[in-house]
Amino acid sequence: MAAESPVSEPMCLIENSQEKGLVVRQEALQVLSEITQPVVVVAIAGLYRTGKSYLMNRLARERRGFSLGSTVQSQTKGIWMWCLPHPCQPGHTLVLLDTEGLADVDKGDTQNDTWIFVLAVLLSSTLVYNSKGTIDQEAMNKLHYVLKLTELVKLKAAPQSSEDELKDSDKFVLFFPTFVWAVRDFTLQLRRNGQPISEDEYLENALKLKAGTSPEIQSYNQPRECIRQFFPGRKCFTFCPPANWRDMEHLEELQDDEIDPEFQKQVENFCIHIWKTSPPKSVPGGHIITGILLGKLSVTYVEAIRSGAVPCVESAVLALATVQNTAAVTEAATLYQGLMAQRVKLPTETLEELLELHSQCEREMLELFMARAFEDDIKTFQTQLLRQVQEIKEKFLKDNEQASREKCEAALRDLSQDTERQIRAGVYRGPGGYDRLCKDHQRFMTRYQALPGKGVKAQAVLLEFLQRRKILIENILTTDPSLTEEEKKMRSTEMQNTLAEMKRRVQRMEETERKQQLKNNARSLEENANWLRKKLKLSCETHLQEHDKMIKLKSEEEDALRREGFYEKAEHMHTVQIKLEEEKISIWKRFIRWIKEVVTDIFYW
Incomplete structure (x- = not known):
């Protein structure tokens, strides 16, 4: 399957069974491994039998696909995926993830539900939470899975070393998906205090906190605080009932004129919003995820869960870096070899010509490598690439010399044929033969x-x-009777001197070529170092931008808390911002250290 022709129907990505637990399906990994485009991952989660699959099918612009079911039994087990060409973003693949229904009475395993929700959060770039009725306290209570995220998701692999450090959950805003709440069978009027309000205003009003410290108020506030702090990008859509309750059992079979027009309009608005605004999936460091990397991400998180550990974003990124950097080395080396084979016409007239072509191809190769590679352990992989390129270059140098040798030898055989025939015929034997030969x-x-x-x-x-x-x-010289011994001796010396001068000239050329190669190698090392510096500088800038984004979001939440009168919580938000600013200084120091290491290591590659 080519990257431009994703899966035409849903397939199971993560199987969930009582016997095996959570398992990533190899067939799905094979499909994802062939998608080299960036992926926009939209996951949907929510209680079972709330119509999640219907919305996902409409996002796929199909009536059928994900199983809807028509009974109280949940149809979707585990996480199913559907890979499609993105309808609004050329060069991207839309990956829809339909998760099994939460709170299925047949499972009786709330921990299982929690892991499904955690995986939906970690794998998606947009998370749709699907519920029925209204956004009230009961709906919030059913979304208790957000409370578990602080315990079941880690940002850093190393344990926290100081109480003064930021908690991982303070940075969830950096890599958590945008959050869309889809409220199904919504029958209320969108009004507040007698005035019409938007769906987004309805959601934000539902997320407002209550003042007080009683256990009841804390229980009320906790899920709201988590949603506000973890998912700063929020959107709400309300959907009226699509048809009468009897027709709901076979909704996917209904024709357009049998479905409420208002519901159809609401679904269309929902789909357009998701298609146009959902970003490509990324991980901290600004790295865009492809299908290949999404598969690796799924495996890494599921293996952590199966081992009894907590999924760690940093560990997952390191695992992705190994996969991506290995692929980047292979892709870049292949590009270099292909460019050289295309541009170098053996033999080149001079070594300088070949080395210049090498330099051009190397620059294009490095540009590709740096665009693909993660900065994690990048020097190790760049060194591997440099060695591979050096081996390819050395072979081109040898092949160039061999091609030149074969062409020159063939030319000399052809040009000297007449002379060779006359030598064999004895034409040069006799008086004046040596001069004729010369x-x-x-x-x-x-x-x-x-x-x-x-x-x-x-x-x-x-x-x-x-x-x-x-x-x-x-031999011809010594047997020429027309020359005196003195003349023969003089002619022999001249011939010896000519050959000696020729030999010196060849040696000077070889020494010049050796210096050209050394100079080119030094240039290559400096070129590699410069590209690495640029990559690390870009990485540093990206991390700083990520911190600025977090600071901005924390500042907005601080302002909201102050407006609502929660000054103590607002002060905490302010403290988080200060610590994020301090971390920016650490990022700069790390960048300076990286640059020093690059300058030092260049001489040892």
Whole structure:
């Protein structure tokens, strides 16, 4: 399955059974592994038999897909997914997650419900909570799962070392999904104090806190505080009953004219909002999740739950980094090899030409790698990439020399054919033979030097050719009766000097090429270091932006609490903001330390 052709029907992503517990299905992982696009993940959670699957089918622009069921028995077990081309965001895949109904009397396992809710929160970029009736205290009590999030989700792997540190839950706003409350079978008028209000205002009014410290008031406030602090991006949709209660049993089979027009309009508004505003799934550090990474994320969280541990976001990101960085190394090395194969026409005229092409391809390769890679342990993976590229480059260098050698040897064989025939025929044996040989020899050498495209071994191969002919030429020289012994000695010395000068010239060229390679290697190391610096700087800026976002959201909540008269809670929000500002200084210090390490390590790659 190509990334552009996601799954055409729902399939189970996380199986949930009494025998096995939670298990990620391999077939689903295979599907996700073939989706290389960013994914927008919309999950729905809520009590069983509240019509969650119907909304998800409409988000898929289908009447059927996720099982609706028509009895009091829950149809969806575990978490099912449906991967579709995104209707509003080209180049993205829409992943719909339909979760099994909460509070199913047949299960009798509230802990199981809690883990399903936790997974829906951790895997989605938008979480739809589906309920019936109104947003009253009973509805809040049924959403008690949000109270468990502080206990069942960790941000950092290491235990908290100081009471002065921020709690993980203070940073949930950084990676929790946007929250949409879908209120089904809503029959009230949206009015407050005689004035019309919006659905969002209805939700915000329902989330207001009560003053007091009694256990009853604390129980009232706790779920509201969690929603306000964990899910700053909130939206509400109310839906009137779609049809009469008898027709509700087969809602997916009803035609449009059998469904309440107001309900149809409400569903359309809901879908358009989800399609247009749901962001791609991301994790702390600003990393956008693809289908491949969503599969790995699912496995990491489920394995933590199965082991009895608490899902940890930091550990999950590290696991994703290993997967992503490994893939980034492979993809970048493949790109480099492909670009070199496409652009390098062997043999190149000079080594400099080949090294320049290498530099161009390396820059494009590094751009790809840095765009794909996570900053976690990036130096290790960049070093692996650098070594792979060096091996590929060395092979191109050897192949370039071999191609040049083969072309030059073929040219010399072709150009020297006439001379070789005359030597075998004894034409140069006799008076004046040596001078005739020298003229003929010079003529084909001139033609050889004029040939284009001989490559980097042109002079070395010519020298080897002349050295092989030296004995034959000297034999013709010594047997030429027209030359005196003194002339023969002088001509022999001239030939020796010519070869010696040629050898020195070849050695100088080889030394120049060696220096060019050393210079190119140094440039390559500096190029790698520069790209790494840019990547780490961007990472630092992203983390600072994330902190600024958290500070802004905490400030908004502080203002809301002050307006409502909860000054002590507002002061706590203010303290959280101060600690987040202090953490920004730590981020800068870590960035400076990273840069120093890069400068030091560059000489040891």
